[in-house]
Amino acid sequence: GNIIKDVMTKGELGIVEKGSDVNDLQTEADRSAQKCILGSLSKQFPDVTIIGEEGPHNHEEEIPSEWLVTDLDDSVLASTCPSELQTIQPQDIVVWVDPLDGTSEYTQGLLDHVTVLIGLAVKGKAIGGVIHQPYYNYKIEKDTQGRTVWGLVGLGVGGFTPFKPPSNKFIITTTRSHSDPTVVKALEALKPDEIIRVGGAGHKVLMLLEGKAHAYVFASKGCKRWDTCAPEGILRSLEGKLTDIHGKEYDYSKDVAYPNAQGVFGTSKYVNHEELIAKIPQELKDRFPY
Ligand SMILES: Nc1ncnc2c1ncn2[C@@H]1O[C@H](COP(=O)(O)O)[C@@H](O)[C@H]1OP(=O)(O)O
Numbered sequence: 001g002n003i004i005k006d007v008m009t010k011g012e013l014g015i016v017e018k019g020s021d022v023n024d025l026q027t028e029a030d031r032s033a034q035k036c037i038l039g040s041l042s043k044q045f046p047d048v049t050i051i052g053e054e055g056p057h058n059h060e061e062e063i064p065s066e067w068l069v070t071d072l073d074d075s076v077l078a079s080t081c082p083s084e085l086q087t088i089q090p091q092d093i094v095v096w097v098d099p100l101d102g103t104s105e106y107t108q109g110l111l112d113h114v115t116v117l118i119g120l121a122v123k124g125k126a127i128g129g130v131i132h133q134p135y136y137n138y139k140i141e142k143d144t145q146g147r148t149v150w151g152l153v154g155l156g157v158g159g160f161t162p163f164k165p166p167s168n169k170f171i172i173t174t175t176r177s178h179s180d181p182t183v184v185k186a187l188e189a190l191k192p193d194e195i196i197r198v199g200g201a202g203h204k205v206l207m208l209l210e211g212k213a214h215a216y217v218f219a220s221k222g223c224k225r226w227d228t229c230a231p232e233g234i235l236r237s238l239e240g241k242l243t244d245i246h247g248k249e250y251d252y253s254k255d256v257a258y259p260n261a262q263g264v265f266g267t268s269k270y271v272n273h274e275e276l277i278a279k280i281p282q283e284l285k286d287r288f289p290y
């Protein structure tokens with residue numbers, strides 16, 4: 001989070017377009033935060049597979065020593081590990097890292113849309129994660145330290161207070177920078193009272209967790225496993241769900257293809273996930289074959 005803020009303060013974002021897609025940007029903050037996270041995690045957990053959005057980690061590369069995190073969070077370690085996780089092996093684990101989620105919004109100064117996502121998958125299932133929001137509340141609190149939200153299935157969540165969404169209206173959150181006619185059609189089929197268009201997969205799942213929206217709906221193939229692993233893991237820690245638009249869970253094993261090619265559909269536990277999915281016309285679902 002501090003690395004992301006330092007890059008913004010210095011003002012040299014070093015923006016590059018990844019591939020040919022003008023909607024797919026990378027900045028110095030994405031690159032540096034990824035080096036910090038992959039460098040730190042691979043040092044502490046050498047036998048765990050770690051996959052980051054910005055490419056494989058270069059073990060030879062010098063990383064500034066102040067970027068290498070070596071301490072662990074005592075308050076989390078004081079909790080008891082759920083019994084079903086006590087016997088897992090490093091080979092069962094894949095950590096999916098999105099060093100900066102909401103890059104478009106970051107470059108446009110919509111800073112509270114930005115999150116850092118570290119997702120924990122065990123035997124292919126997203127079961128936990130961390131969403132760090134470096135600019136949480138920054139408009140009110142000038143020197144915000146941000147916040148770190150975490151969750152683990154069987155243990156619970158921390159870093160925030162979960163809220164129930166309103167019961168007198170139905171609110172959907174979706175993309176603001178990657179929309180297209182199919183994305184819009186899926187939203188129309190669900191007949192929401194309100195649509196909140198914000199950046200970032202992490203930010204939108206925070207809206208579900210805090211009761212600001214009932215569902216996160218993105219009928220498009222732009223998200224990848226690192227966008228959804230941490231958010232799904234935390235949602236599931238509170239009995240919510242994140243699936244594709246057919247209602248099927250994504251596989252987070254290390255050898256899967258990275259794109260979430262069947263879209264994203266997230267709900268908190270207060271919403272009937274299957275009932276909502278059933279409202280999306282088959283013709284639309286057929287645009288996202290397996
Ligand atoms: N077409 C796309 N190309 C690249 N990344 C995408 C695309 N659509 C979504 N994403 C990723 O999913 C996140 C959530 O999408 P959206 O904000 O549009 O709802 C984006 O911030 C981006 O992650 P990132 O910013 O980490 O590259």
Ligand SMILES: [Mg+2]
Pocket residue numbers: 024025026053103
């Ligand atoms: Mg990106």
Ligand SMILES: [Mg+2]
Pocket residue numbers: 098100101102201226227
């Ligand atoms: Mg992302």
Ligand SMILES: [Mg+2]
Pocket residue numbers: 030053098099100101102103
């Ligand atoms: Mg990213």
